[in-house]
Amino acid sequence: MSGIQEIKQRFGIIGNSAALERAIEKARQVAFTDISVLVTGESGVGKESIPRIIHSLSARKHKPYIAVNCGAIPEGTIDSELFGHEKGAFTGATNLRKGYFEEADGGTIFLDEVGELPLSTQVRLLRVLETGEFIKVGSSRIQKTDVRIVAATNLDMEKAIRNNRFREDLYYRLNTVEILLPPLRDRPEDIHLIFRKFAADFADKYSLPPIRLDASAIELLNSFRWPGNIRQLRNLAEQISVVEEERLISAEILTHYLPQIIQSQNELPVSTKRNADGESDFANEREILYKILFDMRNDLNDLKKLTLDLMKSGGGDGFEEEHEGILTKLYKETNASTGSQSSRLLPAPSTSVHRAEINSQPTEDELFYDAESVEEDAPISLHEKELEMIKIALERNKGRRKDAANELGISERTLYRKIKQYDL
Numbered sequence: 001m002s003g004i005q006e007i008k009q010r011f012g013i014i015g016n017s018a019a020l021e022r023a024i025e026k027a028r029q030v031a032f033t034d035i036s037v038l039v040t041g042e043s044g045v046g047k048e049s050i051p052r053i054i055h056s057l058s059a060r061k062h063k064p065y066i067a068v069n070c071g072a073i074p075e076g077t078i079d080s081e082l083f084g085h086e087k088g089a090f091t092g093a094t095n096l097r098k099g100y101f102e103e104a105d106g107g108t109i110f111l112d113e114v115g116e117l118p119l120s121t122q123v124r125l126l127r128v129l130e131t132g133e134f135i136k137v138g139s140s141r142i143q144k145t146d147v148r149i150v151a152a153t154n155l156d157m158e159k160a161i162r163n164n165r166f167r168e169d170l171y172y173r174l175n176t177v178e179i180l181l182p183p184l185r186d187r188p189e190d191i192h193l194i195f196r197k198f199a200a201d202f203a204d205k206y207s208l209p210p211i212r213l214d215a216s217a218i219e220l221l222n223s224f225r226w227p228g229n230i231r232q233l234r235n236l237a238e239q240i241s242v243v244e245e246e247r248l249i250s251a252e253i254l255t256h257y258l259p260q261i262i263q264s265q266n267e268l269p270v271s272t273k274r275n276a277d278g279e280s281d282f283a284n285e286r287e288i289l290y291k292i293l294f295d296m297r298n299d300l301n302d303l304k305k306l307t308l309d310l311m312k313s314g315g316g317d318g319f320e321e322e323h324e325g326i327l328t329k330l331y332k333e334t335n336a337s338t339g340s341q342s343s344r345l346l347p348a349p350s351t352s353v354h355r356a357e358i359n360s361q362p363t364e365d366e367l368f369y370d371a372e373s374v375e376e377d378a379p380i381s382l383h384e385k386e387l388e389m390i391k392i393a394l395e396r397n398k399g400r401r402k403d404a405a406n407e408l409g410i411s412e413r414t415l416y417r418k419i420k421q422y423d424l
Contacts, residue, residue, distance in 0.1 A: 192213065
């Protein structure tokens with residue numbers, strides 16, 4: 001473990017989460033080999049650190065290291081950039097040019113955003129991985145190169161393969177060893193630590209006192225989901241360091257720089273982004289709401305039937321004894337569903353029902369109104385019903401999120417977000 005601490009200090013990596021240290025340890029173990037490595041993780045998690053670690057700890061450390069952003073090179077010139085071209089190969093090719101694979105011979109090439117490579121370039125790259133050979137654009141002469149390839153992507157590669165955007169054979173050649181870097185939201189213990197490091201760096205850069213966060217701001221910082229990960233956190237620290245005159249930052253001040261927090265915590269998501277199963281998050285949550293409404297409608301229908309039977313029977317003691325269990329169940333479920341409303345739909349089972357009270361009840365025609373009108377007129381707390389369903393599913397499946405999600409008919413990702421939302 002001491003080796004991991006040395007690597008983190010050498011490459012300026014901040015954090016002590018177990019997932020981060022596993023990734024660093026995996027990079028250290030594969031560095032002494034020549035096998036291809038695929039670094040995966042969301043945008044902004046710092047994937048570029050892993051290939052630098054691998055190269056510096058390998059036998060190739062004295063040879064060239066070239067980092068290539070595949071997504072930033074136009075499709076028409078990327079073959080020339082990677083493999084070079086002959087003079088006159090295309091319009092504007094006035095000189096012979098060496099490509100990155102020729103320049104990095106004996107060293108390491110880091111292909112960032114490898115999932116953005118066009119299919120024609122993927123074929124050329126696969127040949128380099130399999131035989132170590134390539135051909136310059138406009139040439140017929142085969143050249144050899146000895147290059148170790150480390151690739152990185154933030155795409156769902158299996159989905160890209162299904163959509164014919166990435167070659168399956170190339171994916172398995174690149175993915176000999178996969179190193180996953182966790183998103184910042186899965187490293188809550190590291191967020192404030194990284195923020196303090198950025199704050200100190202910007203204080204030195206701009207000759208200002210370093211900013212500090214009070215307890216409420218730290219809690220708010222840790223609760224944010226950080227879709228931009230470390231890159232977003234760095235930008236936030238720089239912005240606050242420059243703009244704020246007050247150097248002790250409270251949650252109130254921090255909220256101005258993260259306005260989306262209010263929406264993400266207090267509103268139902270409306271995104272229609274597709275998840276890994278091909279279904280939208282909005283569709284998943286709509287299914288939950290449908291189930292809640294159907295359950296409540298069934299409860300109301302049972303309640304109306306019991307009330308009608310009560311009116312017809314005269315409300316004697318025998319009726320209460322016969323239906324005591326059903327009445328108790330409906331009382332708890334219906335009152336829980338309506339929340340803290342001023343009027344209850346059903347009196348407590350222990351309350352005796354007198355004939356005078358029955359005579360004051362609505363007529364049979366008034367009782368059998370459309371269930372939709374109940375849903376429109378009576379305020380219903382969908383959040384409470386949704387929370388109750390999630391709790392029951394988790395308890396029934398002993399905390400197994402995947403099984404609970406299947407029971408609820410939603411994706412595991414949606415269930416995980418609901419667990420975070422309701423702080424279960």
